[in-house]
Amino acid sequence: xxxxxxxxxxxxxxxxxxxxxxxxxxxxxxxxxxxxxxxxxxxxxxxxxxxxxxxxxxxxxxxxxxxxxxxxxxxxxxxxxxxxxxxxxxxxxxxxxxxxxxxxxxxxxxxxxxxxxxxxxxxxxxxxxxxxxxxxxxxxxxxxxxxxxxxxxxxxxxxxxxxxxxxxxxxxxxxxxxxxxxxxxxxxxxxxxxxxxxxxxxxxxxxxxxxxxxxxxxxxxxxxxxxxxxxxxxxxxxxxxxxxxxxxxxxxxxxxxxxxxxxxxxxxxxxxxxxxxxxxxxxxxxxxxxxxxxxxxxxxxxxxxxxxxxxxxxxxxxxxxxxxxxxxxxxxxxxxxxxxxxxxxxxxxxxxxxxxxxxxxxxxxxxxxxxxxxxxxxxxxxxxxxxxxxxxxxxxxxxxxxxxxxxxxxxxxxxxxxxxxxxxxxxxxxxxxxxxxxxxxxxxxxxxxxxxxxxxxxxxxxxxxxxxxxxxxxxxxxxxxxxxxxxxxxxxxxxxxxxxxxxxxxxxxxxxxxxxxxxxxxxxxxxxxxxxxxxxxxxxxxxxxxxx
Amino acid sequence: xxxxxxxxxxxxxxxxxxxxxxxxxxxxxxxxxxxxxxxxxxxxxxxxxxxxxxxxxxxxxxxxxxxxxxxxxxxxxxxxxxxxxxxxxxxxxxxxxxxxxxxxxxxxxxxxxxxxxxxxxxxxxxxxxxxx
Numbered sequence: 001x002x003x004x005x006x007x008x009x010x011x012x013x014x015x016x017x018x019x020x021x022x023x024x025x026x027x028x029x030x031x032x033x034x035x036x037x038x039x040x041x042x043x044x045x046x047x048x049x050x051x052x053x054x055x056x057x058x059x060x061x062x063x064x065x066x067x068x069x070x071x072x073x074x075x076x077x078x079x080x081x082x083x084x085x086x087x088x089x090x091x092x093x094x095x096x097x098x099x100x101x102x103x104x105x106x107x108x109x110x111x112x113x114x115x116x117x118x119x120x121x122x123x124x125x126x127x128x129x130x131x132x133x134x135x136x137x138x139x140x141x142x143x144x145x146x147x148x149x150x151x152x153x154x155x156x157x158x159x160x161x162x163x164x165x166x167x168x169x170x171x172x173x174x175x176x177x178x179x180x181x182x183x184x185x186x187x188x189x190x191x192x193x194x195x196x197x198x199x200x201x202x203x204x205x206x207x208x209x210x211x212x213x214x215x216x217x218x219x220x221x222x223x224x225x226x227x228x229x230x231x232x233x234x235x236x237x238x239x240x241x242x243x244x245x246x247x248x249x250x251x252x253x254x255x256x257x258x259x260x261x262x263x264x265x266x267x268x269x270x271x272x273x274x275x276x277x278x279x280x281x282x283x284x285x286x287x288x289x290x291x292x293x294x295x296x297x298x299x300x301x302x303x304x305x306x307x308x309x310x311x312x313x314x315x316x317x318x319x320x321x322x323x324x325x326x327x328x329x330x331x332x333x334x335x336x337x338x339x340x341x342x343x344x345x346x347x348x349x350x351x352x353x354x355x356x357x358x359x360x361x362x363x364x365x366x367x368x369x370x371x372x373x374x375x376x377x378x379x380x381x382x383x384x385x386x387x388x389x390x391x392x393x394x395x396x397x398x399x400x401x402x403x404x405x406x407x408x409x410x411x412x413x414x415x416x417x418x419x420x421x422x423x424x425x426x427x428x429x430x431x432x433x434x435x436x437x438x439x440x441x442x443x444x445x446x447x448x449x450x451x452x453x454x455x456x457x458x459x460x461x462x463x464x465x466x467x468x469x470x471x472x473x474x475x476x477x478x479x480x481x482x483x484x485x486x487x488x489x490x491x492x493x494x495x496x497x498x499x500x501x502x503x504x505x506x507x508x509x510x511x512x513x514x515x516x517x518x519x520x521x522x523x524x525x526x527x528x529x530x531x532x533x534x535x536x537x538x539x540x541x542x543x544x545x546x547x548x
Numbered sequence: 549x550x551x552x553x554x555x556x557x558x559x560x561x562x563x564x565x566x567x568x569x570x571x572x573x574x575x576x577x578x579x580x581x582x583x584x585x586x587x588x589x590x591x592x593x594x595x596x597x598x599x600x601x602x603x604x605x606x607x608x609x610x611x612x613x614x615x616x617x618x619x620x621x622x623x624x625x626x627x628x629x630x631x632x633x634x635x636x637x638x639x640x641x642x643x644x645x646x647x648x649x650x651x652x653x654x655x656x657x658x659x660x661x662x663x664x665x666x667x668x669x670x671x672x673x674x675x676x677x678x679x680x
Contacts, residue, residue, distance in 0.1 A: 324637060327660040328562045335569065335662035363660065 069141070069159030072148070075122070077102045080154060089161055090134035107131035107138055114143075121145030121155050129162065140166045180211075187285060189214035193230055194279040195250050202247050205230035205279060217284075236263045249273040249280050259287065315373040319366045326366065330359045368508035372493070375423060375515045385421045387414035387428075387473065391449060394428040398436070407436045411449030415471055417540050423516045430509045431536050435477035440531070448476045459539055465521035467541035476535040482528035490526060513538075552677055553579045555600035557589040557617060558635065559609045563658065567604070567635075570665045574673065586612025590620055593627055602676050604635040605652075607643065615650070622651040631676050 063070045069086030073079050079100055087097040090105060106114045110130035120126035125146050132139040140162040148154050183190050191214045193205035210218070210225045218225060218233065225233050230243070237243045240263050249256050255274045262269065268291040271284040333356050344352065391411050395402060402409065409432065417424075432447060439445040454472045456463060463470075482490070491514040494507040513536075517524040521541050528534040552575075556567050564582055571580050581600065583589035586609055593599065603621070607614035614634065621627045631653040636643070644655040654672055659665045 320637075327637065327658060328566075330660040331566055331658075331662050331665065332562075334660075335566065338662050 069157070069161070071097075071102070071157045071159070072152070072154045073102050073157065074154050077118075086159060089139060089159070090132065091137065092134060105132050105134055107133040117143065117145055118155065121147055122149075123147070132159075139163055183211040184213075186211075187213060189217050189282075189284045191282045191284075192276060192279060193246065193282065194277065196229070197278075202250060205246065207233060208279070209281075214284075217286075239263075246273055246280055246282070249275055250278065259291075312373055316370065319370045319373070323363070323366050326359055326362055330356065330363065333359065365506050365508070368506040368512070371426075372508050372512050372515065375426070375512055375519065380420050380423075380519055382418045383421055384416050385419050385424065386416045387419075387424070387451070388412065390414075390421070390425050390428050393425055394432055397425075397429055398433055401433060401436055405436050405439060405445055407439075407445040407447065409447045409449070411447075414449065414451045414473065417471055417542075419520055419540065420516075423519060427513050427516045427538065430513050431475045431538075434509060435475060435479055435534070435536075438477075438479040438534070440478065440480050443478060446478050448474075450474050450476075453542065454539070459523060461523050461525055463521070463523050463539070463541075464518055465541040467521075467543050469542040470522065470539040471542060472537050472539050474535055474537045476533060478533045481530045481532050481534045482526075483530055484528060487526050487528065491524065552577070552602075553581065553598050553600045554602045554604065555581045555583060555589065555592065556604045556635070557583045557586060557609070557614070558604070558606040559584050560606070563606070566662070566665065567669075570662070570669055573666055574670050578673075585609045586614065586617030586620070589617055593621070593624075599627070600630060602673070603630055603632045604656075605632050607634060607636040607638060607647070615647070618647060618650050618652060633672055633676075 064083050066083055066085055069089055070081075070083040071079050071086050072081035079097055079102055082094060082097045084094075087094050090097065102114075103111065107130070110132075113128060114130050117126040117128045117130075125144070127142070127144045129140065129142050132141055142160040142162055144158040144160075146156045146158075148156050190209070190211040191207060192209035194208050195202045196204040196206055207225050207228055207230060210222065215222060215225060220233065230246075231238065234242070237246075240260075242260065245256060245258060253275045255272065257270065257272045260269050260271050261267070267286060267288045269284045270287045271282060273280045273282050333352060337352055337356070341349070388411075391409070391414060395409060401407070435447045436445050450473070452472050452474070454470050456468050456470060459470060459472075491510050493511040514524055517538055517540075523539040524536065526534060526536045554571070556564060558564055558567070568580055568582075571578055581592065581596065583592050586605075588611075589603070589605070590612070605614045605617060609617075612620075614636070618632055618634075621630065621632060628651070632651065633654040633656055634644075634647045634652045635656050635658060637658050638644075639657050647655060653676070656668055656672065659668060
């Protein structure tokens with residue numbers, strides 16, 4: 001039993017020793033594999049730590065997996081170590097990099113720099129920016145060199161890829177150049193000022209930016225302007241009130257545009273100030289030519305106004321003075337007809353009647369001309385006017401004519417429109433009396449007046465207004481009508497469709513209508529069918545656009 | 549009844565002739581005096597007798613125009629009661645208003661028909677001379 005025990009003990013001991021051996025072998029394997037940096041050995045109840053030479057394998061892994069390049073080169077420049085990042089950066093395999101001279105990867109432009117950095121590093125450390133080249137690819141890098149003496153006869157390099165940084169820098173500088181080129185390519189001068197404050201009050205400005213045009217106009221160089229004080233660069237600005245204008249924009253934060261005459265010359269500038277940070281951006285452009293044109297236009301307008309007044313007064317006095325001798329002819333003729341009639345032969349009587357009617361026709365012409373010229377000259381004051389009232393007044397004015405011809409005038413629900421009341425009254429009177437005058441024989445005239453809102457795009461013909469909507473007031477009659485081809489002509493001065501013997505008329509009435517509608521920035525047209533009737537449409541802008 | 553006397557102030561000879569013709573048609577007994585402008589009218593009022601019962605006054609005249617003449621007549625104690633009829637070619641509303649405001653009694657635009665002239669003058673004479 002004892003023997004068995006001893007044998008068993010031996011066996012147990014062997015097993016124990018085998019286990020420890022396996023453990024030791026495992027440890028050695030682990031050490032070999034770099035899985036263990038250090039281990040503790042216990043002796044006399046104390047632990048001793050043993051580090052292993054091969055423990056730096058962890059650092060190798062670290063360096064290997066760095067996202068920076070790491071290489072080790074000999075004094076002669078031969079690469080003895082390269083991490084994955086570096087050879088990948090060059091786009092080469094590990095084998096192509098190891099044992100190759102670093103010089104092969106240095107861009108010719110950077111060789112001198114590199115050599116001096118390298119010499120410095122032999123005595124310790126150095127840093128700098130260089131360019132690498134591999135497979136025709138240029139790579140900007142930042143290198144940090146450290147001598148590994150005396151432990152190793154080599155120099156270690158950490159290489160940081162600057163490609164992205166350089167690209168960013170380039171993008172930034174490209175953007176800056178682009179903006180500069182944009183600012184250069186405009187014919188506007190651009191300046192930017194920053195407020196200089198004392199006790200929170202703006203006392204001056206620093207000029208932060210001036211584009212080329214601005215410098216050209218100031219006749220100064222960039223050095224003389226940028227970073228300088230506003231009061232120094234533009235000494236007259238305060239005097240002519242410009243400084244206060246700029247100050248106001250900064251204080252109120254409200255952009256301003258001014259037309260400013262140069263204090264030195266006859267040149268004009270349009271200057272715009274827009275607040276930016278605690279300052280303004282000033283944009284200006286020369287408008288001397290526009291100003292000249294404006295002045296010419298203004299002068300021309302005055303001239304035109306003057307000649308219009310002159311023309312009006314001429315046509316007024318011409319018609320007025322023409323009336324005088326005419327009135328006398330008519331009065332003397334009527335006197336003779338009244339008192340001497342009995343002494344006349346039949347033909348003399350006929351001739352005298354002809355003189356009389358010719359003179360009376362001339363009187364009508366002159367009256368109509370006077371009234372035509374008056375539509376140009378009398379005051380054009382617009383009032384919101386109820387057209388129903390205008391129609392009522394028209395019926396009263398034409399009362400006798402309406403009665404004599406048994407005319408029926410139908411019209412209601414007319415709108416209130418902003419018009420020159422007297423002129424619209426005349427317009428209505430002319431159109432209605434025209435409709436009655438050109439009635440069909442044995443047919444009582446019926447005139448229907450309607451109002452309707454229409455869109456500007458539906459109106460054919462020239463409109464004197466940019467209004468989008470118009471009132472169309474239509475006057476439809478059952479008179480003799482007219483051939484459609486005359487629709488355009490009838491509004492021309494002295495244009496008549498009928499012989500004098502058929503219908504009396506001056507050929508001015510509808511011209512006056514056209515003039516009045518033009519004065520209202522509207523439009524007039526007419527449609528006719530012989531023997532059926534005619535329709536006159538007047539279009540009046542609904543909103544009160546007065547511009548032309 | 550004493551003879552009626554009318555003063556016509558007009559520089560136009562044709563109008564003078566027509567006026568006098570018409571007056572003769574209306575009433576041959578009326579005495580008509582003529583002044584060729586405002587100044588002559590004022591002089592005539594001061595120097596000639598009798599003082600007219602009615603004055604017909606043109607507006608557009610040389611030397612002294614109708615407005616000035618009217619103002620002068622209305623200023624003088626002796627003449628300001630004489631009715632003044634503005635007798636003009638003007639048909640302008642503002643001329644009418646202005647002269648009526650200044651004291652004129654009527655505003656007559658010279659008609660271009662002789663019968664109408666007679667009618668108008670008859671009407672005015674009836675109104676203005678009925679009391680005399």
